[in-house]
Amino acid sequence: MRPMRAGALATLVAAAALLVGCAAPAPAPVAPLAFASTLTCGDRTATVGTRGDRWLLSIDGRERVLRAVPAPVGVRYEAVDEPGTSVSNVGDRARVVVRGEAWPDCRTGAQAAGALPGPPSFAARGNEPAWRLELDGTRIRFVPGLDGTALEAPTPAPRPAGTGRRWEATARGAPLHVTAIERVCADTMSGMPHPLTVTVEHDGRVWRGCGGEPATLLGGAEWVVEDIDGAGIIDRSRATLRFLPDGRIAGRASCNEYTGRWTLDGERLGVSGLGSTLKACAPALMQQEQRVLDRLRTVSRFEITPDGALRLLGNGPGSLLARR
Numbered sequence: 001m002r003p004m005r006a007g008a009l010a011t012l013v014a015a016a017a018l019l020v021g022c023a024a025p026a027p028a029p030v031a032p033l034a035f036a037s038t039l040t041c042g043d044r045t046a047t048v049g050t051r052g053d054r055w056l057l058s059i060d061g062r063e064r065v066l067r068a069v070p071a072p073v074g075v076r077y078e079a080v081d082e083p084g085t086s087v088s089n090v091g092d093r094a095r096v097v098v099r100g101e102a103w104p105d106c107r108t109g110a111q112a113a114g115a116l117p118g119p120p121s122f123a124a125r126g127n128e129p130a131w132r133l134e135l136d137g138t139r140i141r142f143v144p145g146l147d148g149t150a151l152e153a154p155t156p157a158p159r160p161a162g163t164g165r166r167w168e169a170t171a172r173g174a175p176l177h178v179t180a181i182e183r184v185c186a187d188t189m190s191g192m193p194h195p196l197t198v199t200v201e202h203d204g205r206v207w208r209g210c211g212g213e214p215a216t217l218l219g220g221a222e223w224v225v226e227d228i229d230g231a232g233i234i235d236r237s238r239a240t241l242r243f244l245p246d247g248r249i250a251g252r253a254s255c256n257e258y259t260g261r262w263t264l265d266g267e268r269l270g271v272s273g274l275g276s277t278l279k280a281c282a283p284a285l286m287q288q289e290q291r292v293l294d295r296l297r298t299v300s301r302f303e304i305t306p307d308g309a310l311r312l313l314g315n316g317p318g319s320l321l322a323r324r
Contacts, residue, residue: 032195033058034164034182035122036216038245039087039094042104045245046096047219048087051182052163057087059098061221061242122180124198126209127188133200133211135178140169142176142200144207151176151202164196174203184217184304185210190267193217193304215264218243218302222251223310223322228291230319237285239292241310241322249296254289255281260296269312271296295320 033056036049047058048066055066057079064079071088079085084100094106121136131148134141135155142151153169153176160166164181178200185197187210194210195217201207225239226232233239233254240251249262249271260274274293280286298314305311305321312320 032182032184032217032220034180034195034212034216036195036213037121039096039106041094041096041106043246044096044103046087046103046106047216047245049216053160057085057096058220060244061219063220122196122211122213124180124194124196124200124209124211125187126198126207129207131200131207131209133178133198133209135167135180140167140171140176140178142171142178142202144202144205171202175201177201180211186303191301191303192267193302215243217304218262218264218269218310219245221324223324225292225320225322226309227321228288228295228318234284234288237288239288241296253292255279255285256289258293268300269302271299292320294318 033047033049033051036047039046039048045059049056049058055077056063057066057077058064064082064085066077066087067080069076069078069086076086076088082099084097086097088095096103096106123132123134125132129144130146132143138155140151140153140155143149144151151171153171156167156169158165158167161179162181163183164179166180167178169176169178179198181197182195183197185194186192187194192210192214194212194214196211197208198211199206199208223241223243225241237254238252239254242250243262244250247261247263248259250259251257253276256277256279258274258276261272263270263272274297276289276293281289295312295314295318298316298318299312299320300315301313303311303313309321309323312322
């Protein structure tokens with residue numbers, strides 16, 4: 001018997017839901033961490049960022065809500081529902097403790113000022129005309145063109161702005177306003193998705209573009225494959241993806257577990273060095289597994305769909321669609 005494809009099963013489920021007077025729920029949109037920074041602590045990594053008005057600590061895809069607690073020096077935040085888990089810093093040193101186990105001292109990535117809860121830090125850019133912005137806890141620096149003169153201003157306290165934040169400063173005697181909304185934004189030149197939609201206003205002009213780190217859209221919880229090349233997947237099979245912060249990709253290809261490396265630059269997503277276990281399964285499942293691995297080996301870019309799914313694309317017509 002030919003295996004039923006996922007698309008056919010979804011149609012049957014939707015029809016059954018209508019018969020009993022209810023509709024299948026719509027998938028929830030992706031909700032990446034905004035204003036996120038990664039802490040590298042020895043051979044371990046953690047990500048700190050915001051979602052709405054909450055700060056979260058993400059380790060291996062599991063998120064902990066943080067709350068501020070008194071500290072004799074520096075700042076300290078503890079996990080609300082996990083005793084013994086905290087993140088803190090004094091000066092430029094950060095420390096992560098998970099369930100009472102202290103990690104080695106941490107170093108931060110490029111966005112050091114946003115590594116711990118406090119003033120957010122991010123970079124943004126746009127096109128036509130080209131512009132770029134850097135914002136951290138002390139300074140806003142905006143360059144309104146490739147050869148433009150930078151505008152700088154002290155960073156004011158942010159104000160709520162829907163699902164994001166707004167900074168209202170003054171540069172060269174005119175208002176300089178920056179708004180960053182937690183909404184996926186695709187760069188108009190490269191197509192690279194970013195977690196923030198950014199608007200800059202100065203002296204009556206408006207610039208629009210994207211901000212934040214694209215990698216935060218991929219990391220976090222596991223992605224479950226639901227479609228390969230528009231043909232669905234075998235019912236009750238399971239293929240998964242995990243983009244780990246140390247540069248590894250891992251998951252289940254359908255029958256076997258796999259691992260490899262992933263990289264992300266300004267225009268390209270790449271996967272290399274894939275290897276898998278050698279268990280044998282039914283021929284149809286092994287064929288599906290090969291298609292999953294082929295799509296990973298040839299991926300060159302990704303998209304986040306309006307309903308929150310991840311689409312991996314290569315140079316050819318094939319694609320892989322996954323959802324959390």
